[in-house]
Amino acid sequence: MTSPERSLVFRALELNVVEGRADDIALTDAAGSMTYAHLLHDSASIAGALWQLGVAVESVVAVDLPPGRHQVISVLACARLGAEIGESQTLRIAGDPIMLQTPDTEVPWDVLLRAGRTDPAGAPDADPEGYADRLRAAHEQIFGPLLDGRAIV
Template sequence: MTSLIYRVLDERVIHGLADNLAIEDERGTMSYAELLHESASVAGAFTSVGIVPGAGVQIDLDHGRELVVAVLACARVGAVPRDSVEFRVAGMPPVLHLPDTEVPWDLLIHAGRTDPAPAPPDDPEGYEALIRGAYPDIFAALEAGEEISTSG
């Protein structure tokens, strides 16, 4: 079966929802196409710093667009949301904490734009249930082609 991230985000953009509202918050709106672009960019940056399929990434972000983008970036690379001593996204604005350095969110987005991560062709056994279970509201909204709630 095709990967979850491809089915719920990439296919939505390809099949006509590109300009539909994905997120609206106090900073403005983000379309499905913009969400795809931003999450693929962050995923590209994740892979460049060593976040690979199966790697644990701890996401300590409040509800908001950065949480959504971080979750979708993890799904795009196949990273597993869990407590991790190696990779952690936290703060506002978010920072990716690595063993030897920290990378600010805006740098992740800009760096990843040069090599955005494609959606994987499929997910490893059990991955879809794991990521859906960790972030059910995000994936349910995407699957329905709806706006993702960014309120707490």
């Protein structure tokens, strides 16, 4: 009996850490570099905050950010929850400063990060049917390098 393939985000982050690349550079942008461990920590923290606010499998979150660490972390956080990334009238990560915007409130990025650190979201064991393929196709510039153990630049 074969086991199901692990989730996309597990293969992109946790597996790199487990295989000894925790301190390797996972992302380089205008703000500097992030290691695999740091990227895992921040994406799990943001995912934890999103989960506390009700984001779950099949939720739709708009990620309206330019390329860079915040976009990457947001996409990886959504992947940890099985949330779809697309047009949404109710949940949007955007702005300058960056905020999670809902119909009722706006939550600043730094507050999301701190709140999520209290209960970070782990990677799911497996993805819903077709989810990994959709997410990877839409965000190959993020998942391609990470799945290959390379840095996003």
